[in-house]
Amino acid sequence: MNNHRKEHISENIKRHIFFIIRELNDPRIEDNLINIVKIDIPENLSFSKIYISSLKSLEKAKLVAKILNSTKANGYIKNKIGNKIKLRYIPSIRFVATDSIEYALKISGILDNIN
Numbered sequence: 001m002n003n004h005r006k007e008h009i010s011e012n013i014k015r016h017i018f019f020i021i022r023e024l025n026d027p028r029i030e031d032n033l034i035n036i037v038k039i040d041i042p043e044n045l046s047f048s049k050i051y052i053s054s055l056k057s058l059e060k061a062k063l064v065a066k067i068l069n070s071t072k073a074n075g076y077i078k079n080k081i082g083n084k085i086k087l088r089y090i091p092s093i094r095f096v097a098t099d100s101i102e103y104a105l106k107i108s109g110i111l112d113n114i115n
Contacts, residue, residue, distance in 0.1 A: 010039045010048075012085055017050060017093075020080045024073065029064050037100050041091060048091040053101040061097035068095040 014036050021029060021036075033055040040049040052068075054061040067073060074093055082090040 006041060006043065009045070009085075009087070010041050013041070013048060013081060013091075014039050014050075016081055016084045017077060020077050021068070024076075026067065026073075028067055034061070034064050035101060037098055045087070045089060045091050048093055050093060050095050051098045051100070052095055053098050055101055055105075058097060058099040058102060061099070065095040065097040 018036055021034060035053050035055070037051040037053050039051070041047075052061055052065060054064065068077065078090055078093055081093075
């Protein structure tokens with residue numbers, strides 16, 4: 001598979017997952033201001049690692065990742081993606097917490113203090 005197609009599929013999945021997470025109506029997720037940072041998908045599209053970050057903290061992102069990786073939520077998300085994106089095989093999904101937004105805010109604060 002060429003890199004352009006893989007990137008297109010990755011961005012498509014990212015966009016749909018963002019809206020699916022918003023419609024879950026789980027207060028544990030809504031209160032944490034979650035952002036999808038990056039999606040890793042291998043060439044064979046067998047699985048996808050979705051990196052999420054919270055504006056509040058890494059611990060909050062880990063909590064949301066645990067909730068989204070639960071069997072019920074994960075199956076729901078995969079099913080919704082399958083309905084929205086026409087692929088022969090929908091990759092399995094695994095959410096991974098990252099502190100990239102928290103780290104970027106920290107660096108931005110340091111740069112503001114330098115000025």
